[in-house]
Amino acid sequence: MYVKRVELTNFKSFGGTTPIPLLPGFTVISGPNGSGKSNLLDALLFCLGLAGSKGMRAERLPDLVNQTQSSKGRSSVEAIVTATFDLSDEIEVLNALNNPNEENAEVSLNSNDHEATNGDSSHRSTSELNRDKSNGHRENKGNGSNGNANANAEWSVTRKLRVTQQGTYTSNYFINSEPCTLTELHEQLNRLRIYPEGYNIVLQGDVTRIISMNGRERREIIDELAGVASFDRKINQAKDKLNAVKEQEDKFRIVETELIAQRDRLAQDRLKAEKYKKLRAEVQAKALWEVIIRFQEAEKNIRNVQEQIQSDAKQTVDLTEQLTALQTELEKTSIELEKLNAHVRSLGEEEQLAVQSTLATREAELRQLQRQADDLTVARGEMTKSLTRSQQDLSDHLQTLESLTQEQQTVGSRELAIATQQRDAARRNLEERREDASNSAASAEAWVQEQTQLHHQIETLTKTLEPQRTEQARLREKTEQLERQVQEQADLLQTIEQQLHATQTEHANLNSQLATRTQEVQSSTQAVSEAETELKIQQETQTRLLNEQREKQRKLDKLEAQVQATQEAQGTQASQVILQMGLSGVCGLVAQLGQVEPRYQLALETAAGGRLASIVVEDDAIAAAAIELLKQRRAGRATFLPLNKIRAPHIPHLSTQRAMRGCLDYAVNLIEFEDKYYDIFAYVFGTTLIFETLEDARRHLGQHRIVTLGGELLETSGAMTGGSAGHRSSLKFGKGTAAESPDVIALRNRLTEIDRILAHCDRAILSASDRQKERTQWLIEARQHLRELQLNTEQAQKEVDRLEKQRDQLAPQLETHRQALAVAQHRLQALDTGVPIQEQQLDHLRQAVATLEQSQTHSEWQQIQAALRSLEADLNDKDLCLRTIEQRIQTLETQRQRLQEKIEQGQIRIAEQRSQQTVQLQQHAENSSQQVTVRQHIAELTTAMAALDQKLGEERRKRDIVDRQLRDQQTQQQQLNWQRDKVHETQQARRAQLIEMQAQLESQRADLPDPLPDIPVDADRNLGQLQHDIRSMQKRLQAMEPVNMLALEEYDRTQTRLEELTDKLKTLEDERTELLLRIETFTTLRCRAFMEAYEAVDKNFQAIFATLSEGDGRLQLEDPDDPFNGGLNLIAHPKGKPVQRLASMSGGEKSLTALSFIFALQRYRPSPFYAFDEVDMFLDGANVERLSRMIKQEAQQAQFIVVSLRRPMIESAQRTIGVTQARGAYTQVLGIKLPQSASV
Secondary structure (H helix, E strand, C coil): CEEEEEEEECECCCCCEEEEECCCCEEEEECCCCCCCCHHHHHHHHHHCCCCCHHHCCCCHHHHECHHHHCCCCCEEEEEEEEEEECCCCHHHHHHHHCCCCCCCCEEEECCECCCCCCCCCCCCHHHHHHHHHHHHHHHHHHCCHHHHHHHCEEEEEEEEEEECCCCEEEEEEECCEEECHHHHHHHHHHCCCCCCCCCEECHHHHHHHHHCCHHHHHHHHHHHHCHHHHHHHHHHHHHHHHHHHHHHHHHHHHHHHHHHHHHHHHHHHHHHHHHHHHHHHHHHHHHHHHHHCCHHHHHHHHHHHHHHHHHHHHHHHHHHHHHHHHHHHHHHHHHHHHHHHHHHHHHHHHHHHHHHHHHHHHHHHHHHHHHHHHHHHHHHHHHHHHHHHHHHHHHHHHHHHHHHHHHHHHHHHHHHHHHHHHHHHHHHHHHHHHHHHHCCCCCHHHHHHHHHHHHHHHHHHHHHHHHHHHHHHHHHHHHHHHHHHHHHHHHHHHHHHHHHHHHHHHHHHHHHHHHHHHHHHHHHHHHHHHHHHHHHHHHHHHHHHHHHHHHHHHHHHHHHHHHHHHHHHCHHHHHHHHHHCCCCEEEEHHHCCECCHHHHHHHHHHHHHHHHCEEECCHHHHHHHHHHHHHHCCCCCCEEECCCCCCCCCCCHHHHCCCCCEEEEHHHHCECCHHHHHHHHHHHCCCEEECCHHHHHCCECCECEEECCCCEECCCCCEECCCCCCCCCCCCCCCCCCCCHHHHHHHHHHHHHHHHHHHHHHHHHHHHHHHHHHHHHHHHHHHHHHHHHHHHHHHHHHHHHHHHHHHHHHHHHHHHHHHHHHHHHHHHHHHHHHHHHHHHHHHHHHHHHHHHHCCCCHHHHHHHHHHHHHHHHHHHHHHHHHHHHHHHHHHHHHHHHHHHHHHHHHHHHHHHHHHHHHHHHHHHHHHHHHHHHHHHHHHHHHHHHHHHHHHHHHHHHHHHHHHHHHHHHHHHHHHHHHHHHHHHHHHHHHHHHHHHHHHHHHHHCCCCCCCCCCCCCCCCCHHHHHHHHHHHHHHHHHHCCCCCCHHHHHHHHHHHHHHHHHHHHHHHHHHHHHHHHHHHHHHHHHHHHHHHHHHHHHHHHHHHHHHHCCEEEEEECCCCCHHHCCEEEEEECCCCCCEEHHHCCHHHHHHHHHHHHHHHHHHCCCCEEEEECCCCCCCHHHHHHHHHHHHHHCCCCEEEEECCCHHHHHHCCEEEEEEECCCCCEEEEEECECCECCC
16 A cells, blocks of 8 residues: 555645656655645645644645635635545455445634634535535546546545635545545544554654653653553543442432431330330230130040140150251261362362363373274274185186186197097098089089089188177177176275265264364363453452552551651650540540631641640549559650649730731630630640731730741740641641541552452452363363364265275276276177078078979989088088187187186285275374373373372261261161151041040130130139239230330331342442452553553664664663653663763754654554655764665655655655746646656
8 A cells, every 4th residue: 555646736835736646665755945845745744634734834724725826816715635545455445445334524614713613614505515526526537536446446535625715714525535524534544554643744843843852742652552542531431430439329328327327216116116016915815825724624635635646746856856966967967078078179179170181181082092993903804804805716716717727728729629630621521522523513513503602602601600609609798797897896886985975974074063163162262362361461450459559558657657656756646545545534635625717727736736635634643643554554655734733824815915916816715615624725825826927926026925827936035937837736626636647548548449459359360260260171171072073084084085095996997897898788789680690691591502402303413412411511510519619718718818807806906905904004003102102191190190099088088987977877867757757647647536526625616716825834723813914914005105116117118228228339339349440450451551562662663773873772761660650761872972861962863863763653553654854854964874774674664755855865765756846836846767766
C-alpha cells in the first residue's frame, strides 16, 4: 500500500488543479524557499484530517484557500485535495473499506470557532448537497470511479473547503466520493495503519517539539502507543460504578440503622408479649388438666393392656436408644474415616494423580501397541499360511510341469517318430498301389480323374480342417482357463474393493474424529492459555498489591511512630493509659471538657498549648493514685489538675479591654463548659486575650499575652511565635483522643481496601488455579485420546495404502486377462462357425467318393480300388494316429504353458508375500521396541506409584481398620432394626386390642379436648392446689394487660427485612470488592501494556540511534517503579562524547536523538507511508548522509516522502519531485530524472 496520487485544487500556493503522481519507495520533494514544497505535506494533513489549521501553518482554515482565487470576487471558492491510495497488496482491507455501512454526513464550521458548526451554514439545502456530491463524482472520474477503484485496487479520500464572501466556510470529507464524517474517516484510516496521533507526517516543528517537551509529555507519547487511554477509560468507568455502589451502600446503611433501632424497640414489646402468651397458654393447659382429671378413673379398665403396650414401647425405646447410640458411633466412625481419607489424599494426592495420569497415558499407549502387535501377529500368521500355500502350490505346479515335460519328450521323441514312419510307409504303399492302378485305369480314366479330384479335394480340405480343430480345442481350453482366472480375479478385486471401502470409511470416520478431537485439543489449549493468562494477571495484581501494602504499611508505621513519639512528648500517651483504665474520679482531658466555635479553634488551641492534654480529676488523691499507676506501668508522665486544689488567677473585667482595636475577648470566655470546670479553664488560659489580626495585636505587644485568630502567639515578654500551622497538636477541643491525620486515615482506608481486594484476589487466584488444573487435566486426557486416534488413523491409512496397492496391481492383470479372453472368444466363435461348414463339405465329398465307387462296373478296378481303399484306410488310421499324437503333444504343450504361467504368478505372489512379511517383521520390531520403551516408563511410573503407596500405606491401613469397623457397626445396626421391627409388629397387634377397648370410652370423651394433654403426676393428687394456681395466674394476666401482641409479628418482619438488607449489603460489598479488583486488574494490564511498548520502543531507539550517530542511546524512565508518576528521558552517548541527556546536547545531536525517537515510534507501530518536512535542516552533511541511508533502508518497508534541500538526501532518493514558483504565479511541479529511476 502507498500514496499513489495527490490532486490539489486551489490549495494554498497551488492554483487550478494539479495532480501529483507518487511511487512507492523513497521520494524527495525539493525546491527553492517559498516555492510551496511543504504545502504538499500540508495537503496530506488537510485531506486526511490529521491536523488543524495551526498544524498546517495557517491561522484559520480559510487561509488554506489560494489567495488569488479568494480575491476574484466570487460568491464562494473551494480548496479541494484528493489523496488516492494503491491497495493492490491489501485486497481484503480494500473490500472492507469499500463496503462500510455509512451515512451521508458533513462537517460545517464557524469562522470564529475552529472546526465548529456554523449556524448559518449548518442547514444546507438539498440542491447544495447534491451539487457537492456531483462535484465529488466528477473529481472521482478524474481519479477513477468507485467501480474503477475496486478494479484498480484504489481507495481515495477527498476534502473540500468552501469559503463564502461573508467569511463563513464548510469543510466536507469524502471516501470514494461518498460523504463521511471525520470520525468515520479516522476509523477507516486506522484499518490502513494511519493514526492521527502517530508520526506519519513529521513537520519542521515536530522534531523541535520532541526536543523541547518535558519528560512527562514524552512519556505520554508511549502512553498513546500502548493504548493506556483505553485502560484509563475502563478504570474510570469502574470507578464511576464503584461510586454508584458506594452511594447505594450508604443508603442501605441508613436504612439498616433505622431497622436496627426499630428492632430494638420491638424487642421489649416482643418479650412482654411472649411472656403473656406463655402464661395464657399455661392457664388454658391447667384448666384442661382440671377437666381431664375427672375422667381418668374411667381409663383404669384398659391399664393392663396399656402396660403391655408400654412394656413393648420401652423395649422399642431401648432399641431406639441403642440405634441412636450406634448411629452416633457410626457418624463418629464416618467422620474419622473421612478425616483419614482426607489425610491420605493430602499426603500425596496431587503427585499421585499426576503419576496416575501419566501411567494411564502410557498404559493406553501400551494397549494400543499391543493391539497393533496382535494385529501384526495375526497378519503375519495369515501371511505365513498364505505363503506356505503359495509355496506348496508352486511345488505342485513344478512337479506337474516336470512330469508333463518328460511325457512330452517321450511322446515327441519315440511315439511321434514311430507314427510318422508308419504313416510314411502306408503312404508309400498307397502310392505304389495307385501307380499300379493307374496303369490299368485307361478304361476308366474319366472315373479315375473324378475320383482323384474328389480325393484331392478331401485331402486339401482335411489339411485345412485339422489345424483349425487343433486350434479350436486349444482355444476352448484357454478360454476356460481365462474365464476361471477372470472370475477369480474379479471376485478377489470385489473383495478388495469392499475391504477398501470399509477401511476408507473407517479412516474417514477416524479422520473426522481426529479433526474434532484436534479442534477440542486446540480449544482446550486456548482455554488453558487463557486460564494461565488470567492466573498470571491475578498473580501480578496480587504481587503489586502486596508490594503496595508493604509500602503503605511501612508509611503507616512510620506515621504512627511519629504520632506516638509526639504523644509521648506531649504526654497524651500517658493520658490515654489513664483514660483506658477507667479510674473513678477521672473527669477527662481538658480538650474533652470544652466546646468552641470553629473560627476560634486555632486561636484557643494555640493559647492552651500543651495544657490541652492535662487530666482533670476530682481531688489530689486520685491524681496521686494515677501517678503511681503510671510509674508501675512505665507509661510516661502526665499533668493532673485536681478540682479541689486548683487555683485560678484573677481575670479582670473586659470593660477595660474594650478600647483595644481588634480585641475579641478573653480566651476563657470563648469556651463553653460546665461551671464546675471554670477554675480549670481559667488556669489553662489565664488572662490570654484573643485578637483578630497580628497587626492589631502588635500594638499591645508586651502588655498582655495575646493570641490571634491566625494562631500567632505574643508573650508579655515580647516574644512572638507564628508561621505555618501544619504541625499543630492532634488534640482538639471536643475530642477525647488525638485525631488522626488525613494521611493516616487515607493509608488506613487504602490498607483496608487492599486487604479486601487481596482476599477477593486470593479467591480469584484459587478459582483460576482450579480452572487451570481442571482444564490441564482435561487437556492431558484429550491429548491421550488424540494420540490413540492418530495411531488408529495411521494404521487405517497403512491398510488403505496396502489395499489400494493390491487393487492397482490386480486391476491391470484383470484387464489384460479380459482382453485376452475377448480375443480368444472372438477367435473361437469364428472357428465354431467355420469348422462345422468345412466338416459338412468334407462329408459331402466323402459321400460323393462313396457313390462314385459304388457305381463302378469293372471288377478288377473294383478290386484295385478296394485295395486302394484298404490302403487309404490304413493310411488314414496311421494319419489319425499321428494327428492324435501331435494333438496330445499340443495338449501337453498347452498344459505346460499354463503351468508355467501359474508358476510365474505363484513366484510373483510369493515375492510380494515375502516383501509384505518383511514389512510386517519391521513393523513388529518397531512395535516391540516401542513396547519395551513404554514398559520401561510404566515400570518407572509403577515404582513411583509403589513409593507413593508405601508412603501412604500406614495411613491406608488405619483407614481400612476404621472402614471395617464402620461395616461391622452397619451390620449391627441392621440387626437392631430387625429386632425393633419385630417388637413393633407385636405392639401393633396389642394396640388393635386397645382400640377395641377404647371404643367403649368414646361416648364419655365428648367434652374432652383432642388430643389429651399430658398431666403432671402431682396434679391429679392435689386438685385444690391446681385450682388455686389457675386463679393466681388469671390475676397475673389481668395485671400484665394491655399487651402489644402485634410486636411478635412486627419483630419477625423487621428482623426479616434486616436480614434481607444485610444480604443486599453483603452483595454490594462483594460487588464493590469485585470492582476494586477489576480496577487493580486494569491497572496491572495498563502497566503491562505500557512496559511492553516502552521496552519495544527502547530497543528500536537503541538500534536506530546507533545507526544514525555511531553511538549508543537509550530511553530512561524517571520513576521505573511507577512509570506513570514520572516522565521519560532520552539518554544518548554520541561517539567520542560522554553520556548526555537531551537538554545537554548540541542542536544537531538533539535533532538526531529526536529523529531516532521518531523512527523508534514508527518502527513499533508501522504505517504504509511517512512524510518528513525538512527534518535534516539542523544536521551537517555527514549526519544527513546517515539519515538518508536510514530513510532509504526504511523505504524498503514503507513509502517515504521527504521535503529536503540537502544534496545527500536528494542523491539517496529513488526519485525527486521539483517544486518551483514564478513571481506572482502558482506553484508548479516538475519531474527530475535520476540515474537509478525514471522521472516522476
